[in-house]
Amino acid sequence: MRSLSYVEIHFHLLPGIDDGPACIEDSLALATAAVSDGTGTVVATPHVRAEYVADPTEVPVLVGELVDRLGRERIRLDVLPGGExxxxxxxxxxxxxxxxxxxxxxxxxxxxxxxxxxxxDAGFMAAADELRTRGFAVVVAHPERALRTRETTIALEHELIAGSVLQLNAWSLLGLYGEAVRTEALRLLRVAPRAVIASDAHDSARMPALRPALEALRAAGESDPGRFVGPGPRTLLEQGLAAGQAAAVRT
Ligand SMILES: [Fe+2]
Structure with a gap:
């Protein structure tokens, strides 16, 4: 892993399999933009759901093909298999x-x-609990973009008690989804231990944006925002997360 660069744990980089880049040329453009943004490692996270990637075992194969192509193009970006x-x-x-x-x-x-x-809602909590029961910890993708209902608040508290990490979108912090989402992202960043930021990049309409998000955080008074895009996500990849707390919080 490239140690002094940023790490993106939520990024739609694989071509033609979800609502991310439509073709390999668009993938290469996104990868190049990520490198320019300061990133050295991307976890490729296509949507894993019935209409996109229904069988995640194909993801490592597709990542291997993309890694080969990036090497031939001399784009210095490490890519790892993941999924949203x-x-x-x-x-x-x-x-x-x-x-x-x-x-x-x-x-x-x-x-x-x-x-x-x-x-x-309760279905989300049940799925997260099932993952923990099956041995996997949970990182919750862009909770700031979820409709803020009482059930949402309860579920997020449930996840934080269970040791989950929150991943906030760079574009939320930049105001792309409105002021309410931006404010909620800032609030979660301050209350959630080990929160991380990722671009959730898709295409030319939503490019990598870690560096501008850090500038926005500095302008908002955050003294060390780099930890949300460097040490934080790098620690997740290198040291992982414990999944052993599901039984303690299930009621
Ligand atoms: Fe996403």
């Missing part, structure tokens, strides 16, 4: 399918679980 997991699909996935898109060392593997835009 929809909670509705969790119970249908086998252990090898989950393992194919998990990150972290053995016994401390974690998965990126998508916060639904319509809000988190």
């Amino acid at each position: 997991l929809a909670h509705e699909i969790v119970e249908r996935l086998t252990a090898p399918q989950l393992e194919a898109i998990a990150q972290g060392p053995p016994e401390r593997r974690w998965l990126l679980l998508e916060a639904p835009f319509e809000g988190l």
Whole structure:
């Protein structure tokens, strides 16, 4: 892993399989933009849900093909296999399918679980609990973009008690989704231990944006925002997360 550069743990980089880049040329453009943004490592996280990637075991193969192409193009970016997991699909996935898109060392593997835009609910909590029961910790993708209902608040508290990490979108901090989302992202960044920031890049309309997000955080008074895009996500990849707290918080 490139030690002095940023690490993106939520990034749609694989071509033609979800609502990310449509073709390999668009993938290469996104990868080049990530390098220019200061990033050295990207976890490629296509949507894992019925209409996109229904079988995650194909992700490592596709990442291998992309890594080969990046090497031929001399684009210096490490790419690892991951997925943005929809909670509705969790119970249908086998252990090898989950393992194919998990990150972290053995016994401390974690998965990126998508916060639904319509809000988190009991179904989301059940899926997260199931992942922990099956040995995987949880990183919650862009919770600031979820509709803020009482159930959302309860589910997020449940996840924080269970030891989950929150991943906030750089574009939320830059105001792309409005002031309410920006304010919520700033609040979660300050209350959630080990929160990290990622671009959730898709295409030319949503490019890598870690560096501008750091500038926005500095302008908002944050003294050391670099930890959210460097040491924080790098620690997740190298040291993983413990998944052993599901039983303690399930009621
Ligand atoms: Fe995403």
